[in-house]
Amino acid sequence: MTSQLDYTLVVGLEIHVQLSTRSKLFCGCAVEFGASANSRVCPVCLGMPGVLPVMNRQAYEDSVLVASALNCKIAPFTKWDRKSYYYPDLPKNFQTTQYDLPLSYDGFIEIPIENAGPKRVRITRAHLEEDAGKNLHSSGPFSQVDLNRTGTPLLEIVTEPDLNAPAEVKALAMELQRIVRYLGVSEADMQKGHMRFEPNINLLIRKEGREYKTPITEVKNLNSFRALERSVAFETQRQLDAFCETGKTMVSGSKTTRGWDDGRQVTVLQREKEEAHDYRYFPEPDLLPVEMDAAWLKRIQSRLCELPLQKQTRFVHAYRLSPYDAGVLSADRATADFFEKTVGHGAEPKRVCNLLTQVGLKLANERDCGLVELGLTSRAVADLVLMVTRGEVSASGGNTLLEHMVTSGKRPEVLADELQLLQKSDSAELEIIVDKILQEQDKAVAEVRARGKKAKKAQGFLLGQVMQRTGGQANPQVVSELLAKKLS
Amino acid sequence: MEQKITESQVEKVAQLSRLALTPAEITEFTGQLESILEYVAKLNELETDHVEPLAHCLPITNCLREDEIRESMGAEKTLANAPQRDGPFFRVPKILDDHSGP
Ligand SMILES: [Zn+2]
Numbered sequence A: 001m002t003s004q005l006d007y008t009l010v011v012g013l014e015i016h017v018q019l020s021t022r023s024k025l026f027c028g029c030a031v032e033f034g035a036s037a038n039s040r041v042c043p044v045c046l047g048m049p050g051v052l053p054v055m056n057r058q059a060y061e062d063s064v065l066v067a068s069a070l071n072c073k074i075a076p077f078t079k080w081d082r083k084s085y086y087y088p089d090l091p092k093n094f095q096t097t098q099y100d101l102p103l104s105y106d107g108f109i110e111i112p113i114e115n116a117g118p119k120r121v122r123i124t125r126a127h128l129e130e131d132a133g134k135n136l137h138s139s140g141p142f143s144q145v146d147l148n149r150t151g152t153p154l155l156e157i158v159t160e161p162d163l164n165a166p167a168e169v170k171a172l173a174m175e176l177q178r179i180v181r182y183l184g185v186s187e188a189d190m191q192k193g194h195m196r197f198e199p200n201i202n203l204l205i206r207k208e209g210r211e212y213k214t215p216i217t218e219v220k221n222l223n224s225f226r227a228l229e230r231s232v233a234f235e236t237q238r239q240l241d242a243f244c245e246t247g248k249t250m251v252s253g254s255k256t257t258r259g260w261d262d263g264r265q266v267t268v269l270q271r272e273k274e275e276a277h278d279y280r281y282f283p284e285p286d287l288l289p290v291e292m293d294a295a296w297l298k299r300i301q302s303r304l305c306e307l308p309l310q311k312q313t314r315f316v317h318a319y320r321l322s323p324y325d326a327g328v329l330s331a332d333r334a335t336a337d338f339f340e341k342t343v344g345h346g347a348e349p350k351r352v353c354n355l356l357t358q359v360g361l362k363l364a365n366e367r368d369c370g371l372v373e374l375g376l377t378s379r380a381v382a383d384l385v386l387m388v389t390r391g392e393v394s395a396s397g398g399n400t401l402l403e404h405m406v407t408s409g410k411r412p413e414v415l416a417d418e419l420q421l422l423q424k425s426d427s428a429e430l431e432i433i434v435d436k437i438l439q440e441q442d443k444a445v446a447e448v449r450a451r452g453k454k455a456k457k458a459q460g461f462l463l464g465q466v467m468q469r470t471g472g473q474a475n476p477q478v479v480s481e482l483l484a485k486k487l488s
Numbered sequence B: 001m002e003q004k005i006t007e008s009q010v011e012k013v014a015q016l017s018r019l020a021l022t023p024a025e026i027t028e029f030t031g032q033l034e035s036i037l038e039y040v041a042k043l044n045e046l047e048t049d050h051v052e053p054l055a056h057c058l059p060i061t062n063c064l065r066e067d068e069i070r071e072s073m074g075a076e077k078t079l080a081n082a083p084q085r086d087g088p089f090f091r092v093p094k095i096l097d098d099h100s101g102p
Helices: A057-069 A166-182 A225-246 A294-301 A308-319 A323-329 A333-344 A349-366 A378-389 A395-408 A412-418 A427-440 A442-450 A455-469 A476-487 B007-016 B023-045 B075-079
Strands: A006-018 A081-084 A094-097 A104-111 A119-130 A134-136 A142-146 A153-159 A195-207 A210-213 A216-220 A255-261 A266-269 B089-093
Touching: A006 A166, A006 A225, A057 A104, A057 A119, A057 A153, A057 A166, A057 A294, A094 A119, A104 A166, A119 A166, A166 A195, A166 A225, A166 A308, A195 A225, A216 A225, A225 A255, A225 A266, A308 A323, A308 A333, A308 A349, A323 A333, A323 A349, A333 A349, A333 A378, A349 A378, A349 A395, A378 A395, A378 A412, A395 A412, A427 A442, A427 A455, A427 A476, A442 A455, A442 A476, A455 A476, B007 B023
Parallel strands: A216 A255
Antiparallel strands: A006 A153, A006 A195, A081 A094, A104 A119, A119 A153, A134 A142, A142 B089, A195 A210, A195 A216, A255 A266
């Protein structure tokens, strides 16, 4: 029954990105993942009476940079507010965040959609706030609190409910990850909690000429792109089922929170006291507002670069790569730059792409490093590709050579010689061998000349014989051409 | 400001602030809060139609610090005032219905 309903999925995202500053947002404590518990804490972190927070310039500028990349308007005047908070991981009893005058608003992000052009998703606002510490739930009647993360700068980004498929939600998350990594403002590692996504999900159902909106749920505890995508798909089905069962529709302003259970792949309703979320914002008197002027904004925006999706699209057009390949190469900025440098030395783009994506990135993964940390120079890779293009080594020989270049650090032509991967392309020399094979294999020769069903197979057999006789070192293309000429 | 503060409003605010008040305290604080609000309401007598909204009481902006690390206090000092500790952690009553985090 549910499958017959006509519906649209409606999703907006609330995103937190941890900025990779050295120190915290309001004090000089180090931001450090995995430091021993409560070792990166000072009176400001603890909210001791009389302490004064002072804004980290880098955190503010990085926020403005991301907001600019997301096409947001940058507020000329911005201030911070206190939001009531009653968990022990923020001992001040409030979170310092931004309420009515966020540092940026009204932007958009373009996300790649498979088999279609990019989709534009509106950004409501992006503002700068502090993170809370960590509550650890051990067994027994107590919880443990570690305040190291308290005061870490977080950029909160809120999108309009413009996403209409689980795949779109995932695409936005991945695109944002690429953007903040390109800009160098966050490691954006989801497992480490550098990026947290909370989708707000409901459905617009059309039934018998009327429209119904299902109650909104917010999903928390999503630690991977996969979990994000699956939780949205799960909620879609759950809300459809719930609508068919109860017919309940959205009550304005209310929403429920559900937690993602990764083990069971379901969302679970989280218990919540009524009116628990009355945040009672009020202006933070201890922090001074920030005023942005044109010169400062220009200085910050000079750090903008070509964004990943623009680069991907350009790679498709300029180098005739598939969108998939272009996406792999533009996933990080250093890899994309290395690719372009290699192509700049005159190497054929498609071959460079294959070599880097099929061999280079595999080697980098095995070593748990980036492609550019393999010790390869773009010049050496370009020379290798040129050898393949000229037929001096085969494509598979090229792959082997790249692996050896990484392990030995030697030049491709030296290795090709050492590993006997040089192909014979000299047609005069190959012609002698071809003639010999043709004499020996008169049956196959007859089959090719008869142009019957067996002709193609026989020609392949002859090519194989030549390759075998040369110890695999003949250039198969040159041999094929010779065979075709002689058997025509 | 004509509307007076009610006991149910005080009850709600107390609940939001995780304060357990007795009925006698609620009555007492309702009276106190009311007189505070009455006092502040005097501000409404001012003519503010042509006054720009003020986001901060100080006429200063852009007080920023460079992103430099300063030494923290260390876990021992951090935990010195903790009512209860559990190794290097603060120990608190078990958190039920945990919606912590921004
Ligand atoms: Zn601190």
